[in-house]
Amino acid sequence: MLKMEMKALCANRLSNFSSLFRGTLCITRTRLTFPENLLGQAKLAFSSGNESFNTTVVPPTLLAAEKEEAKSVLSLFLKKQGLSKVAAAKTITKSDLFINHLVSRLHSVHKSRYLVGKELTTLEIRDTLIPYIESLLVEPGNSVVNLVENFPIIPVKDKPAASVSQHPSTPDSKKPKGQRAVSRMIEVGAVGDLQPHFLYLLELGMDLEQIKLATSRCPSFAYYCLEGRIKPLVEFLLDLGVAKSEIPKILVQRPHLCGHSISGKIIPIMLYLEDMGVDKKQWAKVILRSPCLLSHSRQKLQAVVNFLNEVGLSGDSIGKALTRFPKMVSCSVEDNLMPVNKFFYEKGFSVEEMKSMVSTFPSVYSYSLTESLVPKWEFFLTTGYSKLALVKFPQYFSYSLEQRIRPRFALVKELGVKIGLNRMLAVSFCDFEKVLEISRKNMLADELSSCPKSK
Structure with a gap:
């Protein structure tokens, strides 16, 4: 019953989508063809290994992980073409040769990365494979299932295939990156299934405009792993005391947070700021005031701390200032903070007076000199x-x-x-x-x- 109500709710919201995205919601079954020269390259890759470099430099565990990522990308692509989850899963089980080809493609494109021992991120893998698979959409003519399952045998074509250079991409791939990402986020399959990301964000309380805004600000948001990235971040914020109703605001302001490791990036930044005196009991308020605080580098934070030291603040005074005005970390020391200090010093304020003002009202650094501070002074x-x-x-x-x-x-x-x-x-x-x-x-x-x- 709940699932039916959710589908009804989503259907109602989808009826209000702008015409810009209606084309992405009416998906038909597309039939693919392989150009002769492209297929020949694929055969050669498997027979002689010319497309890929020596795979012995790739650890077996990494190779297996890349194959799983390739399967995930292919599954997403098949569903986009109108296949149901069940049909896509059946096709994936018969796609070993095509999956190997996709992995070989990764090794070829990112050869220099592998040679120095640097692994690809999930986003990099998807950004490489999705456009490549889309480039195979030369013209309607053959079944997607036949193409994948029978690779590298040339499927029967209704008419001669054109070369890839004549049709470098689908209409969707010609859209700006942010728009393509939004299209992928809100796409619907043949049986009416919405993307899990989209359903989860709706459940959190985000509306379409918020999802579009977050995805346009960070196109990678559409590709972040729901279980591995988005859900853990949301649960982490809830544990800190952020209300569920406030989560959408944070994701809209800083969707990039989903791309950061909680244990490797976010928590170390929080511990550093707590050492500087930020009140750990106020984290929910601090994050709401400035979600991007958790995504800054240690060098950026240190630069602001050094500046506050020069103003005369130290210890808990710095922590209190950052707790009240965490957006200070996003300000440029040279372009924002120092000019404000210079302005007040030139007006006769002493270092002690400036220290008192900043301790009481650190947000003074957020105001424009020409549009606010000067005319009010x-x-x-x-x-x-x-x-x-x-x-x-x-x-x-x-x-x-x-x-x-x-x-x-x-x-x-x-x-x-x-x-x-x-x-x-x-x-x-x-x-x-x-x-x-x-x-x-x-x-x-x-x-x-x-x-x-x-x-």
Whole structure:
């Protein structure tokens, strides 16, 4: 029952897909042909080994793993052509020669990698084999099943095959990489089966636009192993305290996280940041504020830490700053952080005052000099407040100059009252009116008490 409801839900969502992707959802059974010259090359590869290099340099365990990857790629391709899961599985069991050919193709294309002992990643294998298999789609004419099962025997053709050079790719392969990746993510098989990735992301609460955005930002997202990459990351985030409803936001902002090893990349970065003072109890909030924090290199993190040391922060102060504003790690030290420091130093702020401001409000580094800091500073000079007011309340720079700062200063000036920056800007308008009323009453009371009493 649940499966039927899920299919109904998916069918309803799929009805709203844009026309850009409708073509990918109406898949027909395509028949393939091998060009004579390409098939001849394949036969030669198996008879003489000319296509591949000496496979003795590839460990047997790696060779077996590559064959499994090739089978996975071929299975995906067959399903895309309209075969059901069962039909695709049957074809795979009879495709040993074709699988060997695909592995040989890998060895040929990446010969230099193997010679220096570097293994290919799953994504690299797929990026090599999928376009190659698609290049065999020269023209309609023969069954995909016959092609794979009878390889390398030439299937019977309805008409002479054209050369690969005349038809280098399918229409789908001519799409931009991000668009092709989205098409693969949302494709439907002949029996209406959606990609497992797609179903899982829908279950998490992602909608089509979010999935498209994540995949366009990181085309590899469509090829990450669901069980080996995406699910483990989601479960890891849930264990850290991230709410399930927040997971889609993280995947949209930083889908690249799925490509990082949790034990080899993410956890070491977290431990390093905890050593710098990041509050381990706040990881859920920190990651929500800046998911890309976990994907930066150790060198990038160290550069920001060194900068904060120069500002005067150390120990827990650095950790608190990064906990409050983890996006600082994404800022360029030369292009973003240093110019902000230079600006305040030129305005007369001391190193100690800058240290105090950064400790209180590290987000000051997120604002544009020309569009935010400079105009707000120039207006501040007209208010009569001392520089110390900004040191105590640097959050002044986070508010809109035209929508909040200028109008509220105008009301304060009109009434002639004195209010601290935090009481003026950090409250809602209704509370601000109450502050004005109280300040006005206090000012009148002070004036009355200072007047000489009449005899």
